[in-house]
Amino acid sequence: MSERTSQSALRERFESIAEDRTLQDWVIDLGPFALLAVLMVGFSIASPVFLTFSNLVDNVLRNSTILLLVSLAGTFPILQQSIDLSIESMVGITGVIAAILVSDHQFGALALLAAVLAGTVLGALNGIVFAKFKIPSFLVTLGSLSILSGTALLMTGGTSVPYRNPGVRQIATGHVIPGVPNLVVWGLLVYGAMVFVAFKTPFGRYCYALGENENVADLSGVDVDRYKIGAFVVSGLLCGTAGALLTARTASAAPGMGSGLLLQSIAAIVMGGTALTGGVGGPHRTLLGVLVIGVLANGMNLVGIQSFVQDIVLGFVVIIAVAMSMDRRKIDIVK
Amino acid sequence: MVANTASDAATVEPTGDESPRLRVEGLSKSFRNVDALTDVSLRIRTGEVVGLVGENGAGKSTLLKLLTGIHQPTDGRVVVDGEPVEIDGPRDAAQHGIAIVKQEQDVVPNLTGYENLYLGRIPDYARGGVIDGDRMREEAQQVVDDLGIALDVSEPVESYSFNQRQMLEVAKAFSESIHTDNPVILLDEPTAGLEEDSRDLLFERIAELRDQASFVFVSHELDEVLEVSDRIYVLKDGTLVGEQSSEEATESSLQQAMVGRETADEYYRVSRQRSVDGDADAVLSVDGIDRGDDLADVSFDLHEGEIFGLVGVEGCGKSALGRVLCGVDAPDSGSIRVRGETVEAESMSEMVDVGLGYVPKDRKSEGLLLYQSLPMNISLPSIGTDRVTDRLAGIGSALALIDHNKEVAMTEAAIEELDIRAPGVDTLVHQLSGGNQQKVVLGKWLVRESDILVVDNVTRGIDVAAKEEVYRVCRDLVEDGVSLVFIGDELPEVIGMSNRIGVMKKGRLVDVVDAPPGDKPTESELIAEMI
Numbered sequence: 001m002s003e004r005t006s007q008s009a010l011r012e013r014f015e016s017i018a019e020d021r022t023l024q025d026w027v028i029d030l031g032p033f034a035l036l037a038v039l040m041v042g043f044s045i046a047s048p049v050f051l052t053f054s055n056l057v058d059n060v061l062r063n064s065t066i067l068l069l070v071s072l073a074g075t076f077p078i079l080q081q082s083i084d085l086s087i088e089s090m091v092g093i094t095g096v097i098a099a100i101l102v103s104d105h106q107f108g109a110l111a112l113l114a115a116v117l118a119g120t121v122l123g124a125l126n127g128i129v130f131a132k133f134k135i136p137s138f139l140v141t142l143g144s145l146s147i148l149s150g151t152a153l154l155m156t157g158g159t160s161v162p163y164r165n166p167g168v169r170q171i172a173t174g175h176v177i178p179g180v181p182n183l184v185v186w187g188l189l190v191y192g193a194m195v196f197v198a199f200k201t202p203f204g205r206y207c208y209a210l211g212e213n214e215n216v217a218d219l220s221g222v223d224v225d226r227y228k229i230g231a232f233v234v235s236g237l238l239c240g241t242a243g244a245l246l247t248a249r250t251a252s253a254a255p256g257m258g259s260g261l262l263l264q265s266i267a268a269i270v271m272g273g274t275a276l277t278g279g280v281g282g283p284h285r286t287l288l289g290v291l292v293i294g295v296l297a298n299g300m301n302l303v304g305i306q307s308f309v310q311d312i313v314l315g316f317v318v319i320i321a322v323a324m325s326m327d328r329r330k331i332d333i334v335k
Numbered sequence: 336m337v338a339n340t341a342s343d344a345a346t347v348e349p350t351g352d353e354s355p356r357l358r359v360e361g362l363s364k365s366f367r368n369v370d371a372l373t374d375v376s377l378r379i380r381t382g383e384v385v386g387l388v389g390e391n392g393a394g395k396s397t398l399l400k401l402l403t404g405i406h407q408p409t410d411g412r413v414v415v416d417g418e419p420v421e422i423d424g425p426r427d428a429a430q431h432g433i434a435i436v437k438q439e440q441d442v443v444p445n446l447t448g449y450e451n452l453y454l455g456r457i458p459d460y461a462r463g464g465v466i467d468g469d470r471m472r473e474e475a476q477q478v479v480d481d482l483g484i485a486l487d488v489s490e491p492v493e494s495y496s497f498n499q500r501q502m503l504e505v506a507k508a509f510s511e512s513i514h515t516d517n518p519v520i521l522l523d524e525p526t527a528g529l530e531e532d533s534r535d536l537l538f539e540r541i542a543e544l545r546d547q548a549s550f551v552f553v554s555h556e557l558d559e560v561l562e563v564s565d566r567i568y569v570l571k572d573g574t575l576v577g578e579q580s581s582e583e584a585t586e587s588s589l590q591q592a593m594v595g596r597e598t599a600d601e602y603y604r605v606s607r608q609r610s611v612d613g614d615a616d617a618v619l620s621v622d623g624i625d626r627g628d629d630l631a632d633v634s635f636d637l638h639e640g641e642i643f644g645l646v647g648v649e650g651c652g653k654s655a656l657g658r659v660l661c662g663v664d665a666p667d668s669g670s671i672r673v674r675g676e677t678v679e680a681e682s683m684s685e686m687v688d689v690g691l692g693y694v695p696k697d698r699k700s701e702g703l704l705l706y707q708s709l710p711m712n713i714s715l716p717s718i719g720t721d722r723v724t725d726r727l728a729g730i731g732s733a734l735a736l737i738d739h740n741k742e743v744a745m746t747e748a749a750i751e752e753l754d755i756r757a758p759g760v761d762t763l764v765h766q767l768s769g770g771n772q773q774k775v776v777l778g779k780w781l782v783r784e785s786d787i788l789v790v791d792n793v794t795r796g797i798d799v800a801a802k803e804e805v806y807r808v809c810r811d812l813v814e815d816g817v818s819l820v821f822i823g824d825e826l827p828e829v830i831g832m833s834n835r836i837g838v839m840k841k842g843r844l845v846d847v848v849d850a851p852p853g854d855k856p857t858e859s860e861l862i863a864e865m866i
Contacts, residue, residue, distance in 0.1 A: 212704040220715040221687030
């Protein structure tokens with residue numbers, strides 16, 4: 001009896017594996033690694049500067065950190081099959097808040113903390129409207145994208161807000177670890193924390209469950225609304241961090257300083273392996289997508305490809321990456 | 336044990352003069368060297384209804400997929416009207432006169448019945464790019480009327496009941512293959528989830544349509560297969576192990592061929608039914624529950640170790656009651672008390688905290704994270720409890736962290752206790768058979784140590800052996816002090832399992848019938864009160 005059942009179970013399993021484990025699954029799992037390796041080898045050959053410590057750390061990593069933070073922010077809603085489109089203006093407004101607090105109110109480094117807090121509160125508002133009023137996150141955050149960028153423009157009169165405070169700058173540009181800018185250290189610390197959150201906390205686990213099937217989570221007794229709001233709180237918190245650090249790095253903030261990050265972050269998240277259909281991937285994989293974009297931009301600079309062409313290349317990379325990583329099993333849910 | 340049934344094959348009916356409508360010759364299919372189907376030969380004559388039975392994984396689905404061209408055979412061939420054919424997908428199959436009514440309903444809810452019926456052929460009804468909706472609707476209505484199905488095809492499908500959608504599927508299969516004479520229609524568990532009336536209606540139609548079509552009828556419900564079919568093929572582990580004429584076959588002869596053994600008389604393990612002290616305090620008391628049009632003044636008590644069955648026709652409110660008990664839907668009025676304490680839950684999470692668990696009717700869309708692993712599923716209700724998480728000492732104690740070792744150990748214990756057949760803990764649950772999937776849903780609440788379970792059609796769509804296993808698990812749970820509200824559409828099952836049976840009708844609990852071992856009510860006694 002047991003042999004019989006286990007045999008048929010085994011047969012079924014192989015049947016489903018044979019059907020499901022396609023080339024595409026391997027592409028999703030290993031694709032970002034392969035792409036990264038190809039780019040690195042290619043650029044090393046094309047440019048002698050590429051594979052040097054100072055280029056990799058000071059250029060590739062440092063220039064990727066803000067994108068990393070914003071992409072980690074976007075990962076949690078996407079993991080839940082929602083999306084946060086407001087991240088660009090979230091970075092802008094929190095950066096502006098930080099800069100104003102430093103330049104006009106002598107907050108010093110505390111201003112950066114205030115920016116993080118502001119991001120968290122704004123994220124919570126996004127989440128509450130989304131979860132409690134049952135408005136699709138796409139629409140809620142599309143609205144707040146516009147609201148927040150308008151507010152940031154109002155606060156600054158449309159100009160950038162510079163400040164003089166070397167101490168605040170040091171937080172991002174100093175070198176606690178010799179040779180490594182603090183900005184990169186912050187980025188990696190946040191990355192580690194988010195990987196921990198995804199795998200060790202109930203919140204992280206529920207992100208996967210909600211992304212796979214919210215109904216099942218609900219009928220398993222999960223307080224669904226709470227964790228949906230949670231994803232946007234985390235998103236806001238990380239965007240606030242990105243806004244604060246970007247302000248610290250550049251000694252000024254402009255309402256539009258987050259522009260371009262949305263597309264790049266979605267590209268990084270999806271390329272990493274977190275499908276827009278939710279439930280698979282996670283923050284640990286997002287780093288891969290960020291590195292691919294960072295290496296691509298840096299390498300193209302080194303070989304002297306002009307920036308307009310770079311935009312075109314990035315656009316193609318995004319489309320191809322998304323097309324290859326779409327989770328076929330759940331494709332019928334994608335709208 | 337199997338050998339004797341296997342040798343019964345062939346020579347069931349004489350005939351032989353006419354060539355069969357559809358012949359399958361030595362059909363085999365392997366997936367990566369694992370044989371899903373081995374050397375299967377069978378034939379379907381014009382106007383015949385052929386049953387196809389077997390446990391999950393026996394090869395029924397593979398055979399159907401080969402016949403509809405979803406898979407290509409590794410060996411053997413399909414012969415239609417004496418001509419060998421290669422079937423290249425479902426559309427091609429329809430060209431050869433083979434159409435399928437699938438288990439999962441393939442309907443687009445926001446389109447009308449007639450648009451669904453002709454979904455793949457809408458361009459045929461367009462002139463100059465404009466759809467002639469009237470013609471399409473009229474022809475569709477004609478198809479449906481000819482089949483004797485009561486449906487208004489101009490209504491959107493989302494307004495149809497489950498039964499009506501299923502009947503639409505049948506009509507669709509007909510209309511797709513109608514341009515060939517005598518189509519062969521494959522019915523893949525067409526009665527799953529159907530109410531008795533609709534089922535009878537479907538069987539009537541099948542009988543009437545035999546002069547227009549042949550049928551292959553696949554079902555887990557052996558009584559239905561016996562009722563509908565002329566001959567029955569039995570598959571086991573990918574091979575054909577028997578062919579029985581329905582005059583000679585019985586449920587137990589089929590079961591014996593499928594499983595390779597006699598089924599125990601004690602299918603429902605009635606001897607393990609616990610005696611319940613009706614005077615003791617109830618673990619769950621429901622008092623005067625009203626909810627919209629679904630429920631009216633429902634009251635009953637559930638005692639420790641009791642299985643309280645709930646039966647009634649579709650729309651009687653038994654499933655709605657289950658959802659209210661679990662806090663998924665809130666009642667308009669009335670009270671629910673758990674062990675004497677009134678609970679006013681606004682969500683299921685609050686009911687889970689006081690000990691309830693829910694096994695929903697549709698395990699695939701409501702019970703399981705299909706593309707996640709066993710631990711992910713089994714621990715889902717328990718995340719945040721110390722069964723899965725650790726708390727740091729001191730200042731971090733507010734933070735619960737998932738302990739993966741605990742989680743895997745807990746999953747393995749559940750796999751052991753429930754006898755879940757999975758290749759490993761990291762198996763994704765969609766790879767499991769239906770019976771094992773249902774055990775995973777039960778495992779979620781076993782691990783959560785819920786002591787009141789509301790189960791809705793707990794054996795729906797799973798095979799005979801898996802059903803028995805689920806009954807065993809229910810009896811085990813009851814022995815451990817768990818109490819069950821057992822909602823079911825299959826009366827023999829509810830009768831066999833329950834201590835008492837509540838009969839629902841139009842949202843009211845019209846009667847509660849005692850069902851002690853040896854003095855169980857009959858199906859007809861219950862039906863009389865249901866309608």
